Amino acid sequence: MFGFKYFTPTKVVFGRETESQVASLIKEFGGKKVLIHYGGGSVIRSGLMKKVTDSLDAAGIPYVMLGGAVPNPRLSLVYEGIDLCKKEGVDFLLAVGGGSAIDSAKAIGYGVTNDGDVWDFYDYKRKATACLPLGVILTLAATGSEMSDSSVITKEEGLVKRGYSSDYCRPKFAIMNPELTMTLPDYQTACGCTDIMMHTMERYFTNGGNMEITDALAEGLIRTVMKNAEILVKDPKNYEARAEVMWAGSLSHNGLTGCGNDGGDWMTHKLEHELGGLYDVAHGAGLAAIWGSWARYVCGNCLPRFKQFAVNVMGVEPVGSDEEIALKGIEAMEDFYRRIHMPTNLRELGVNATDEDLAEMAHKCAVGVGGSMGSARLLYEKDMLEIFKA
Numbered sequence: 001m002f003g004f005k006y007f008t009p010t011k012v013v014f015g016r017e018t019e020s021q022v023a024s025l026i027k028e029f030g031g032k033k034v035l036i037h038y039g040g041g042s043v044i045r046s047g048l049m050k051k052v053t054d055s056l057d058a059a060g061i062p063y064v065m066l067g068g069a070v071p072n073p074r075l076s077l078v079y080e081g082i083d084l085c086k087k088e089g090v091d092f093l094l095a096v097g098g099g100s101a102i103d104s105a106k107a108i109g110y111g112v113t114n115d116g117d118v119w120d121f122y123d124y125k126r127k128a129t130a131c132l133p134l135g136v137i138l139t140l141a142a143t144g145s146e147m148s149d150s151s152v153i154t155k156e157e158g159l160v161k162r163g164y165s166s167d168y169c170r171p172k173f174a175i176m177n178p179e180l181t182m183t184l185p186d187y188q189t190a191c192g193c194t195d196i197m198m199h200t201m202e203r204y205f206t207n208g209g210n211m212e213i214t215d216a217l218a219e220g221l222i223r224t225v226m227k228n229a230e231i232l233v234k235d236p237k238n239y240e241a242r243a244e245v246m247w248a249g250s251l252s253h254n255g256l257t258g259c260g261n262d263g264g265d266w267m268t269h270k271l272e273h274e275l276g277g278l279y280d281v282a283h284g285a286g287l288a289a290i291w292g293s294w295a296r297y298v299c300g301n302c303l304p305r306f307k308q309f310a311v312n313v314m315g316v317e318p319v320g321s322d323e324e325i326a327l328k329g330i331e332a333m334e335d336f337y338r339r340i341h342m343p344t345n346l347r348e349l350g351v352n353a354t355d356e357d358l359a360e361m362a363h364k365c366a367v368g369v370g371g372s373m374g375s376a377r378l379l380y381e382k383d384m385l386e387i388f389k390a
């Protein structure tokens with residue numbers, strides 16, 4: 001095992017009707033003037049936004065609002081938010097929604113507190129030294145952005161989707177009421193479950209530093225999400241299942257399931273970010289479409305982990321060669337994706353890419369990771385292209 005730092009400063013307030021505590025939490029963390037940032041309007045239609053603004057009004061907390069964060073949130077709206085915050089003297093951000101609203105708010109927070117172009121951070125040109133404090137009311141269990149150190153933004157020019165990570169943007173508080181996720185379309189619920197599992201799987205398939213306790217947490221988390229994802233396919237209003245998935249989402253991306261290892265693989269995410277940038281697909285669906293091809297491509301270089309995954313997570317009988325067991329695990333995972341109606345290749349995702357498109361994505365991906373990346377197997381541009389082709 002490797003040594004590690006584990007830093008999760010987010011105060012989690014979990015359960016029914018916890019959104020009623022929003023004003024007192026903003027006060028607790030020193031917010032005097034708030035930007036409420038949200039997406040395309042689901043939080044208005046559900047009535048959640050009215051509850052939030054009523055709470056802030058009652059507590060005498062002034063606020064301004066900015067909606068419009070789209071899935072794969074755009075840089076132009078981030079600039080708009082930065083200008084608005086500066087003009088209005090905003091000192092606290094409240095993101096209400098899913099990962100896109102949260103990530104967009106994080107980027108706004110960087111832009112307000114650091115000089116120069118905020119895209120520099122996402123373009124790996126320099127590092128942020130601060131972020132505005134941020135609170136979250138989560139409506140979609142998926143990205144884990146409510147506790148994570150990362151945010152992912154798409155620059156319209158050239159359709160470049162890039163993530164930037166730093167502890168500065170970790171939310172001060174996260175309000176998580178599983179009931180708020182019951183209005184999600186089934187597709188988004190399944191995308192979310194996929195993303196949650198992938199955040200742990202990215203940390204699991206490594207060639208370095210794995211720990212028994214971390215593996216036990218990781219394997220238990222993935223099994224729990226799989227079980228409850230299948231419950232939600234049939235019974236989307238099941239509170240217990242919503243709650244299991246929601247908490248798993250936070251634990252899967254706050255660092256817990258990677259403690260002691262080499263940092264993880266993360267190539268499925270990097271490949272997906274190219275798809276999301278170019279084709280605007282839902283993040284979780286993009287991950288499901290890529291994972292099987294990635295897994296087959298790398299599994300020979302990370303056989304012990306793929307075997308362990310097959311047996312401990314997917315329930316494969318440990319008979320036959322290691323390769324056979326590993327492959328059965330991959331197939332079982334793809335069967336699961338199909339059962340929750342997720343795609344297992346680009347065609348099922350609805351992406352009909354030409355050879356040029358695939359080459360462009362592989363090239364952008366390789367540039368984005370500085371040439372090569374991956375722990376299960378180190379991948380270069382030619383490998384990325386092979387995986388996209390598969």
Ligand code: NZQ
Pocket residue numbers: 038039040041042043069070071072073097098099100101103139140141142143144145148149150151152180181182183184185188192195253269276283284
């Ligand atoms: O925009 P609205 O109208 O709110 O609708 C959203 C959106 O259409 C809708 N939705 C959210 N909550 C809802 C709801 N609809 C009905 N009822 C509710 N309760 O769902 C759609 C998707 O929302 P979005 O926020 O885009 O989804 P998600 O949470 O999956 O976020 C995806 C983005 O996060 C990035 C992804 O790449 C993608 O850009 N990621 C961020 C990470 C992080 N910050 O740590 C890590 C992830 O790996 C990921 O890359």
Ligand code: ZN
Pocket residue numbers: 143195198199269283
């Ligand atoms: Zn993800």
